[in-house]
Amino acid sequence: MSESTNRDQRPSRRRDMPSGLWTRCPGCTKMIYKSLVVERGNVCPECDFHFPISSDERIRTLCDPDSFVEFLGDLSPADPLDFVARRSYEERVRETREKTGLTEACIVGRATIGELPVVIGVSDSRFLMGSMGSVVGEKIARSIELAREEGSPFIFVSGSGGGARMDEGMFSLMQMAKTSAAIQRLHEAGGLFVSILTNPTMGGAMASFAALGDVILAEPKALIGFAGPTVIKQTINADLPEGFQSSEFNLEHGFIDRVVDRQEMRGTLIRLLAYFCQEA
Amino acid sequence: MENESSAHGLDFEAPIVELENRIAELRSFSESSEIDLSGQLEELEKKCEEKKKAIYSHLNPWQRVQIARHPQRPLTSDYLKGFVTDFMELHGDGAYRDDPAIVTGLGRIRGRKVMVVGHRKGKTNPEKVACNFGMPHPEGYRKAIKKMRLAEKFGIPIITFINTAGAFPGIQAEERGQAFVIAKNLQDMASLRVPVISIVIGEGGSGGAIGIGVADRILMMENSYYSVISPEGCAAILWKDASHAPRAAEILKLTSSDLSAFGIVDEVVEEPTGGAHREPMETIRRVEETILRHLDEISDIDPDIRKQQRFEKYMAIGRYADEQQQTIGDQG
Numbered sequence: 043m044s045e046s047t048n049r050d051q052r053p054s055r056r057r058d059m060p061s062g063l064w065t066r067c068p069g070c071t072k073m074i075y076k077s078l079v080v081e082r083g084n085v086c087p088e089c090d091f092h093f094p095i096s097s098d099e100r101i102r103t104l105c106d107p108d109s110f111v112e113f114l115g116d117l118s119p120a121d122p123l124d125f126v127a128r129r130s131y132e133e134r135v136r137e138t139r140e141k142t143g144l145t146e147a148c149i150v151g152r153a154t155i156g157e158l159p160v161v162i163g164v165s166d167s168r169f170l171m172g173s174m175g176s177v178v179g180e181k182i183a184r185s186i187e188l189a190r191e192e193g194s195p196f197i198f199v200s201g202s203g204g205g206a207r208m209d210e211g212m213f214s215l216m217q218m219a220k221t222s223a224a225i226q227r228l229h230e231a232g233g234l235f236v237s238i239l240t241n242p243t244m245g246g247a248m249a250s251f252a253a254l255g256d257v258i259l260a261e262p263k264a265l266i267g268f269a270g271p272t273v274i275k276q277t278i279n280a281d282l283p284e285g286f287q288s289s290e291f292n293l294e295h296g297f298i299d300r301v302v303d304r305q306e307m308r309g310t311l312i313r314l315l316a317y318f319c320q321e322a
Numbered sequence: 323m324e325n326e327s328s329a330h331g332l333d334f335e336a337p338i339v340e341l342e343n344r345i346a347e348l349r350s351f352s353e354s355s356e357i358d359l360s361g362q363l364e365e366l367e368k369k370c371e372e373k374k375k376a377i378y379s380h381l382n383p384w385q386r387v388q389i390a391r392h393p394q395r396p397l398t399s400d401y402l403k404g405f406v407t408d409f410m411e412l413h414g415d416g417a418y419r420d421d422p423a424i425v426t427g428l429g430r431i432r433g434r435k436v437m438v439v440g441h442r443k444g445k446t447n448p449e450k451v452a453c454n455f456g457m458p459h460p461e462g463y464r465k466a467i468k469k470m471r472l473a474e475k476f477g478i479p480i481i482t483f484i485n486t487a488g489a490f491p492g493i494q495a496e497e498r499g500q501a502f503v504i505a506k507n508l509q510d511m512a513s514l515r516v517p518v519i520s521i522v523i524g525e526g527g528s529g530g531a532i533g534i535g536v537a538d539r540i541l542m543m544e545n546s547y548y549s550v551i552s553p554e555g556c557a558a559i560l561w562k563d564a565s566h567a568p569r570a571a572e573i574l575k576l577t578s579s580d581l582s583a584f585g586i587v588d589e590v591v592e593e594p595t596g597g598a599h600r601e602p603m604e605t606i607r608r609v610e611e612t613i614l615r616h617l618d619e620i621s622d623i624d625p626d627i628r629k630q631q632r633f634e635k636y637m638a639i640g641r642y643a644d645e646q647q648q649t650i651g652d653q654g
């Protein structure tokens with residue numbers, strides 16, 4: 043046994059919300075009483091803006107209390123390319139680990155949701171923008187395999203502005219094929235995959251496993267797509283329409299099943315799991 | 323008279339092009355004046371050959387990227403003409419539109435049935451524009467997988483030619499689900515029971531490349547590249563300046579030799595000295611030979627085992643530290 047089961051005891055270094063009683067909401071730019079935001083699962087009471095939350099917190103909001111047991115928490119990034127730009131990949135990883143207490147950009151494990159056993163993973167955008175390198179790909183692919191072997195549903199909450207992690211080059215790109223192949227095996231075995239998209243899910247993460255849910259749910263107003271808005275803007279040399287690549291845009295164009303408020307997400311999951319995984 | 327290759331010459335190739343031009347001049351002078359200059363010609367040709375070897379044996383990654391993009395480099399259409407007989411193009415994705423940036427169709431290689439899927443860049447300017455410079459929209463990926471499923475139904479092996487700067491980043495591409503169709507292709511290609519061979523013939527641009535690239539055998543031309551991000555895109559992120567692309571090409575480890583050393587690529591097809599664009603016919607012959615050899619190797623494998631092996635091949639790709647040798651079973 044080497045996993046860290048109780049992540050709650052780790053020093054909390056969340057920086058999502060500035061300290062103080064009030065906070066300015068990036069969604070509506072209003073000053074909001076902070077405890078009101080926290081009470082609503084880090085959602086703005088005025089405009090429904092969903093503040094980013096840590097993977098730990100996400101687990102708390104979705105899983106039955108204390109049911110989450112992490113596995114593969116020890117996998118850590120190698121540096122197969124000896125990638126050095128302004129700073130080395132190694133240095134960036136070390137620094138990010140110290141700052142966040144995270145070992146990588148996602149955690150995976152077993153849990154129960156509404157008392158049903160699931161395999162669940164959550165990406166954490168604080169770690170190199172939630173990007174997918176070898177470790178994230180490996181964790182996801184092996185979790186999917188476990189879900190298939192045990193006949194458990196697989197749930198993954200994506201949040202990756204980084205897509206496939208540049209610092210690991212082609213190893214990262216290949217994780218797209220690897221995770222998608224694992225999903226195919228789960229699919230052939232009749233397993234359920236619920237993909238939950240949060241702000242932002244882009245690039246290599248979105249163009250692989252995250253897009254392959256039997257049911258795809260998204261938090262409101264998340265940025266979801268293939269190419270980043272800046273790249274598109276530069277390529278076509280034109281302004282992008284309002285709400286482009288939002289959850290609602292993806293719903294309208296038929297790519298996701300539902301837009302679900304953060305506070306409704308656990309309830310929605312319980313309903314889906316009960317529907318697909320219970321006889322009656 | 324300026325010859326063709328100098329019009330598209332790459333900086334580092336200038337000494338070669340210069341010698342090639344002198345040879346061409348001398349030859350035409352010799353022919354028109356009926357003076358025998360074969361001795362001098364031979365000497366110059368030898369010199370040119372040596373120069374090619376010297377330059378081409380020490381190419382840096384950025385130079386290879388430039389060769390991969392060379393306007394006279396053989397394209398999917400050249401390989402089709404070169405060794406695919408009875409080719410019949412099949413159009414359309416059955417949903418929205420026929421995307422010219424990807425060509426799909428039936429054919430034979432030395433009599434053997436194959437389904438061909440490849441990025442299409444186009445040769446002339448109007449062609450290039452029509453093909454969106456080889457950058458597909460979602461319907462291109464949908465067309466590709468539709469034809470692959472057809473091949474699957476009739477047990478026909480699939481050959482994919484990869485040559486794209488990337489899937490197109492545009493408003494309509496996003497509206498039509500670029501991320502979702504690429505993901506679907508990755509999933510569906512993992513399900514195929516027929517043999518699949520992919521070869522990167524020029525540019526292997528990220529998701530747009532792998533979107534038709536899940537295969538039993540991944541081949542690369544010597545001077546092609548395959549990368550998670552374009553060197554320009556990488557440079558723009560790292561140094562806020564796309565002109566640092568040569569440095570980015572260096573650190574991304576995107577060349578055929580890097581990827582072969584990583585075990586990601588199964589075989590590198592050596593190009594004639596001076597690059598595929600100098601000797602397209604010989605290049606095409608080598609590609610045909612390599613594809614056939616791999617096709618032979620994987621065709622006799624039981625379809626379910628082949629599919630299983632493809633899955634295991636991809637599961638094994640990744641480098642990470644696992645000090646505790648963790649397995650999920652240990653977690654109890």
Ligand SMILES: [Zn+2]
Binds near residue numbers: 069070072086091
């Ligand atoms: Zn607000």
